[in-house]
Every structure is written in C-alpha cells, then in structure tokens.
Amino acid sequence: MKTALVCGAGGFIGGHLVSRLKREGFWVRGVDIKAHEYTETEADDFAMGDLRDQAFCRSVIDRRFDEVYQLAADMGGAGYIFTGEHDAEVIHNSAMINLNVLDACHKRNVKGVFYSSSACMYPAYNQEDPDNPKCSEDSAYPAAPDSEYGWEKLFSERLYLAYNRNYGMRNRVARYHNVFGPQGTWDGGREKAPAAMCRKVAKAAVGGSIEIWGDGAQTRSFLYIDECLEGTTRLYRSDFEGPVNIGSEEMVTINQLALMVADIAGKRLELHHVPGPQGVRGRNSDNALIKQKLGWAPGATLRKGLEQTYPWIEQQVMGNQKPRKAA
Numbered sequence: 116m117k118t119a120l121v122c123g124a125g126g127f128i129g130g131h132l133v134s135r136l137k138r139e140g141f142w143v144r145g146v147d148i149k150a151h152e153y154t155e156t157e158a159d160d161f162a163m164g165d166l167r168d169q170a171f172c173r174s175v176i177d178r179r180f181d182e183v184y185q186l187a188a189d190m191g192g193a194g195y196i197f198t199g200e201h202d203a204e205v206i207h208n209s210a211m212i213n214l215n216v217l218d219a220c221h222k223r224n225v226k227g228v229f230y231s232s233s234a235c236m237y238p239a240y241n242q243e244d245p246d247n248p249k250c251s252e253d254s255a256y257p258a259a260p261d262s263e264y265g266w267e268k269l270f271s272e273r274l275y276l277a278y279n280r281n282y283g284m285r286n287r288v289a290r291y292h293n294v295f296g297p298q299g300t301w302d303g304g305r306e307k308a309p310a311a312m313c314r315k316v317a318k319a320a321v322g323g324s325i326e327i328w329g330d331g332a333q334t335r336s337f338l339y340i341d342e343c344l345e346g347t348t349r350l351y352r353s354d355f356e357g358p359v360n361i362g363s364e365e366m367v368t369i370n371q372l373a374l375m376v377a378d379i380a381g382k383r384l385e386l387h388h389v390p391g392p393q394g395v396r397g398r399n400s401d402n403a404l405i406k407q408k409l410g411w412a413p414g415a416t417l418r419k420g421l422e423q424t425y426p427w428i429e430q431q432v433m434g435n436q437k438p439r440k441a442a
C-alpha cells in the first residue's frame with residue numbers, strides 16, 4: 116500500500132487532501148498542531164504536534180513516504196496577513212516548519228515534497244491595475260511581495276528548489292491563488308474573502324447590507340477546493356518542478372463576488388464600503404504555464420464553487436451555537 120504524509124492535515128486544504136488520498140487508496144498520516152475544526156479526519160494516523168520542533172518533525176517523518184505534501188503554515192486572509200500585527204510570527208513559524216520538514220524528508224530519502232506557495236509572493240508593482248494584473252510565473256523577480264507572508268513563501272520556494280539542485284530531490288512548488296470551499300475557516304479573523312462574504316450574506320437580513328473592505332473594485336480570482344487538489348496531485352506526480360500557478364483565471368471584483376453570493380442566497384443586499392485591509396488592487400491566475408506543462412488547468416466557474424460553499428457556511432452560521440463536531 117502506498118503511503119502519504121500530509122502536513123497541515125488539520126487545516127482546510129490538508130483536510131480535503133487527506134480524504135482524497137484515502138479515496139485513492141493511500142495509507143495516510145496527517146500532522147497538525149491542532150485537530151480539524153469541522154470534520155473528523157480520515158487519516159489512518161493523525162499526529163498532533165508542532166512542526167517548528169525539529170525533534171517532533173523527525174519523529175513523524177520516520178519512514179520514506181511515497182508522497183509528502185507540506186501545507187502547514189501560519190496563514191490567514193487579509194485581516195490576518197495585511198495588518199502587520201502578525202508579521203514576525205508568520206515569517207518565523209512558516210520558515211521553521213519548511214526548514215524542518217524538508218530537511219527531515221531529505222534525511223529519510225523521501226523522493227520529493229509538494230510545497231504550497233502562494234500568489235502572495237508576486238510583486239506588488241505588477242498588481243496595481245485591477246483590470247490588468249500580471250501574475251505569470253516569470254514575473255516573480257525583482258521580488259516585491261506586499262506582505263511578509265509572501266516573502267516567506269518566496270524564501271521557501273527557493274529552499275525547496277535548492278534541495279532539488281543540490282540533493283537531487285524532486286520537490287514540487289505550486290503557487291495557489293485563493294482557494295475556497297466547504298470546511299474552510301469562515302470566522303475568527305483568518306477567513307478569506309469568499310468565506311467572509313458567505314458568512315456576511317448568511318447573517319444579513321433580507322434587504323439589509325453587508326460590509327465590504329475598501330471600494331470593492333479590487334479584483335481577484337478564486338479556486339474551488341476540488342480543482343486545487345486535482346492540480347496539486349497532477350503537479351506532484353508530474354516531471355515538472357514548478358513553480359507554477361494553481362488558480363482560476365475567472366477574475367471578479369470583490370463587489371461582484373459579494374453580489375454573486377447574495378444571489379445564490381436569494382437575498383437582495385446593499386454593499387456598504389468601509390475602510391479595511393485590502394492587499395493588492397488586482398490579482399488573477401495566469402494559466403499558460405500549467406496548461407503547457409501539465410496539459411490541464413482549472414475550468415469550473417466561480418459560481419459553481421460558491422453554490423457548494425454557501426450552504427455549508429450558512430449551516431455553520433445557523434448552527435454556530437451548537438458544537439461544530441462531535442468531541
């Protein structure tokens with residue numbers, strides 16, 4: 116039986132990835148500092164601990180796993196990343212995790228690790244025009260990410276690729292663009308725009324209003340979780356090391372996102388624009404390289420993904436007083 120290790124298995128993407136690998140027939144070990152907030156893990160073995168701790172890291176990477184996915188990171192949406200309050204923690208925590216996981220895998224002769232970088236590493240100067248952001252893979256340098264989160268991602272990308280060059284590993288680097296779906300963080304300050312929008316719409320009274328940070332004209336694209344996993348496993352099992360975008364090319368304004376969610380909910384709502392952290396003015400995935408290298412790119416519409424996600428968040432909002440899962 117093939118074995119897989121998923122670091123960050125208690126998180127949104129990691130939790131879904133564990134389920135997918137189980138469906139594919141893997142024996143899976145999940146690792147995280149916390150249990151999954153919304154579901155019982157399907158992992159055969161779930162090791163709870165801190166990947167910043169080298170000894171713990173080596174103890175869970177105790178064999179030559181067939182596949183290793185490194186998704187653990189100190190992360191969140193704009194409300195977490197762009198306030199500046201968490202900068203030191205974000206860089207320190209995520210860099211420590213990556214240094215430890217990669218080195219432990221190298222020492223165990225793991226062939227390669229999948230690393231989830233982020234579109235946040237792209238230079239801010241290419242993302243000032245909301246209608247025309249540039250996020251092709253070759254536009255990464257000269258580097259100028261607009262957050263410390265992005266700088267850490269860039270550092271770690273280089274770390275994984277350096278292990279390929281110097282130690283003959285087959286690490287794979289993906290740059291995820293805004294992934295969303297059920298079982299993702301939807302409250303508490305780390306949630307990202309689609310989940311936050313679903314929560315606000317679910318809480319709003321019909322005919323009422325929801326708050327949007329900034330003028331809402333900033334653009335983004337959002338990738339549904341199933342497509343993120345498809346891209347992840349395709350890249351990991353391919354001969355291409357990356358970095359490569361895994362994202363949607365369907366760019367919308369934040370106002371359009373909000374109105375689409377409201378429409379799915381069947382509510383007519385006013386948008387009330389308030390000051391708040393926004394990040395870059397425009398961002399969209401550029402999928403030319405993934406099409407060329409993997410012969411595949413995400414294709415589902417944003418609306419289809421939101422139609423899967425909104426009911427789950429609405430249910431969470433309604434049942435928020437109840438325990439989220441059996442203890």
Ligand code: NAD
Pocket residue numbers: 122123124125126127128129146147148149164165166167185186187188189190191208212231232233234290291292293294295300307
């Ligand atoms: P998430 O926050 O839900 O999952 C990350 C997990 O890492 C969490 O469960 C967290 O507890 C765990 N973790 C943090 N510190 C740890 C530590 N010291 N030891 C062990 N576990 C620790 O985030 P996600 O949305 O599932 O993202 C997964 C990966 O994809 C992250 O690396 C993230 O930066 C990257 N990414 C995500 C998106 C997105 O839109 N979700 C976009 C770009 C990149």
